[in-house]
Amino acid sequence: MQVAETIAEIRACVARARKAGKKVGFVPTMGALHAGHASLIDAATARCDYVVVSVFVNPTQFGRGEDFNRYPRPFEKDVAICEEHGADAIFAPSAAEMYPRENLSWVTVEKLSEPLCGRFRSGHFRGVATVCTKLFNIVCPDVAFFGQKDAQQAVVIRRMVADLNMPLEIVICPTVREPDGLAMSSRNQYLSPGERKDAAVVYRSLSRGRELIGAGERNADVIRARMQATLQEVASVSIEYIGIVDAETLEELDRVRGRVLVAVAVRLGPTRLIDNILVDAPPG
Amino acid sequence: MQVAETIAEIRACVARARKAGKKVGFVPTMGALHAGHASLIDAATARCDYVVVSVFVNPTQFGRGEDFNRYPRPFEKDVAICEEHGADAIFAPSAAEMYPRENLSWVTVEKLSEPLCGRFRSGHFRGVATVCTKLFNIVCPDVAFFGQKDAQQAVVIRRMVADLNMPLEIVICPTVREPDGLAMSSRNQYLSPGERKDAAVVYRSLSRGRELIGAGERNADVIRARMQATLQEVASVSIEYIGIVDAETLEELDRVRGRVLVAVAVRLGPTRLIDNILVDAPPG
Numbered sequence: 001m002q003v004a005e006t007i008a009e010i011r012a013c014v015a016r017a018r019k020a021g022k023k024v025g026f027v028p029t030m031g032a033l034h035a036g037h038a039s040l041i042d043a044a045t046a047r048c049d050y051v052v053v054s055v056f057v058n059p060t061q062f063g064r065g066e067d068f069n070r071y072p073r074p075f076e077k078d079v080a081i082c083e084e085h086g087a088d089a090i091f092a093p094s095a096a097e098m099y100p101r102e103n104l105s106w107v108t109v110e111k112l113s114e115p116l117c118g119r120f121r122s123g124h125f126r127g128v129a130t131v132c133t134k135l136f137n138i139v140c141p142d143v144a145f146f147g148q149k150d151a152q153q154a155v156v157i158r159r160m161v162a163d164l165n166m167p168l169e170i171v172i173c174p175t176v177r178e179p180d181g182l183a184m185s186s187r188n189q190y191l192s193p194g195e196r197k198d199a200a201v202v203y204r205s206l207s208r209g210r211e212l213i214g215a216g217e218r219n220a221d222v223i224r225a226r227m228q229a230t231l232q233e234v235a236s237v238s239i240e241y242i243g244i245v246d247a248e249t250l251e252e253l254d255r256v257r258g259r260v261l262v263a264v265a266v267r268l269g270p271t272r273l274i275d276n277i278l279v280d281a282p283p284g
Numbered sequence: 285m286q287v288a289e290t291i292a293e294i295r296a297c298v299a300r301a302r303k304a305g306k307k308v309g310f311v312p313t314m315g316a317l318h319a320g321h322a323s324l325i326d327a328a329t330a331r332c333d334y335v336v337v338s339v340f341v342n343p344t345q346f347g348r349g350e351d352f353n354r355y356p357r358p359f360e361k362d363v364a365i366c367e368e369h370g371a372d373a374i375f376a377p378s379a380a381e382m383y384p385r386e387n388l389s390w391v392t393v394e395k396l397s398e399p400l401c402g403r404f405r406s407g408h409f410r411g412v413a414t415v416c417t418k419l420f421n422i423v424c425p426d427v428a429f430f431g432q433k434d435a436q437q438a439v440v441i442r443r444m445v446a447d448l449n450m451p452l453e454i455v456i457c458p459t460v461r462e463p464d465g466l467a468m469s470s471r472n473q474y475l476s477p478g479e480r481k482d483a484a485v486v487y488r489s490l491s492r493g494r495e496l497i498g499a500g501e502r503n504a505d506v507i508r509a510r511m512q513a514t515l516q517e518v519a520s521v522s523i524e525y526i527g528i529v530d531a532e533t534l535e536e537l538d539r540v541r542g543r544v545l546v547a548v549a550v551r552l553g554p555t556r557l558i559d560n561i562l563v564d565a566p567p568g
Contacts, residue, residue: 007449011451101446101447103447104393104394104395104396104443104447105391105392105393105394105413105443105444105447105448106391106392106394107389107390107391107448108389108390108392109388109389110388110389110390111388112388129389130448133448134447134448134449137448137449137450137451138449138451140451159388159389160389162385163385163387163388163389163418164389164391164414164417164418164421165291165418165421165422166421167295167421167422167424
């Protein structure tokens with residue numbers, strides 16, 4: 001497995017693979033890899049002949065006061081996980097390699113970047129869309145793999161790729177969970193043992209929402225209220241949002257219909273956690 | 285020569301060329317081709333093995349009240365010029381092919397889009413950057429060719445390509461002029477015979493600026509005032525701007541130094557004309 005720190009190096013790696021007729025898969029990450037990322041690498045190696053994993057904590061997607069500086073960077077462990085799951089190359093650039101001068105060029109995705117996390121993380125999706133554009137232009141993959149865990153990111157990136165005719169396919173892979181339902185996240189390691197136990201309430205609240213829809217409840221306010229009650233069973237949780245939104249447009253729903261994204265963001269102490277499930281509301 | 289109207293068709297053409305090991309050149313245009321465009325196609329055929337010319341009047345780079353609807357679309361003449369100059373394919377999509385749904389994803393280039401034409405054409409460079417991104421992602425060229433005539437566009441596109449790591453080279457070709465110095469432009473055909481004669485004053489004013497710098501004048505206000513006096517010799521001309529700016533940052537200069545972009549925008553009746561020259565201020 002190659003570890004490339006420069007754009008020229010990773011481009012040379014991919015060019016060799018492509019020359020050999022290989023299909024190139026790409027898993028963009030911020031490192032601190034866990035079983036969720038590993039499942040993306042597995043999906044990529046299953047579908048592609050040459051798999052690149054990028055490890056880059058992208059400064060432009062963090063807001064002021066967010067956790068850019070303390071975001072975990074266990075690089076040697078990340079390399080081991082990539083190797084173990086059959087990645088062919090890691091692209092691990094420095095911030096100076098990715099942003100060698102003041103960045104003036106930005107990719108924005110209107111409307112889809114505004115609700116849910118967009119209300120709480122100003123500029124976040126602009127940073128995500130811009131760095132993904134850069135990474136796609138550097139790696140030139142045939143397929144890129146993202147996790148459903150970051151549901152709004154998945155919707156934003158899919159739309160960006162479609163609107164801007166980017167020549168690659170986007171595959172969204174299911175969220176990987178701990179036994180108690182907590183979605184795998186690099187930020188889970190910020191949690192104290194008590195917070196970690198409390199964090200399971202996030203998935204319990206999502207499951208409550210799914211049950212209600214399955215039982216025929218169509219009033220989104222009722223579902224939100226029940227989910228809120230579930231979250232409030234744990235005193236340490238403060239709710240940022242509970243979204244019952246159209247899975248494609250991310251517009252808040254009054255009545256549940258079609259494919260629905262049920263999404264939650266909370267704070268547990270200083271740690272921000274997000275999670276979501278997709279639910280197909282049965283007709284009628 | 286192929287004429288492709290769909291994204292799938294032009295991608296198939298380029299894929300065949302690339303499979304045959306050909307270097308792909310690209311000349312994006314809005315059609316109404318003239319000798320300036322022809323020189324871009326000539327530059328492309330000289331440097332590349334397979335040359336695509338796009339002909340697309342891009343709605344997103346026109347403001348309200350601008351000339352989108354009456355912009356000339358002499359498609360058969362355009363095809364003949366492309367053929368004559370050795371282009372291998374024309375990509376001439378419909379607006380619905382390029383924008384099949386509400387476009388939510390935009391590429392913006394901060395700072396460089398704001399001065400000069402940016403002050404008078406709100407959203408113009410966002411539309412240009414976005415459509416060029418789309419076209420680059422569709423055609424996937426090795427090299428794309430633009431004219432120096434649209435100096436600010438050239439600076440914006442170069443910076444966008446650098447910032448976003450787009451995998452192509454940008455070549456800027458010299459402005460082609462009529463015998464009286466008027467820069468070739470598709471919009472010149474809007475001019476009445478009298479306006480056409482008057483229009484030569486634009487290049488005379490630029491030449492005046494260059495002479496002054498060559499003669500050692502370093503005070504940009506003095507140069508602007510002399511250029512303004514030259515333009516005002518023609519009563520039908522109304523001045524939009526006279527820019528004496530850094531050729532890279534487009535920042536207005538007080539003292540002329542280094543590589544300077546001398547740029548003018550005027551209106552002659554309803555017709556907006558722009559032109560510019562690059563001048564290297566001799567040291568001292």
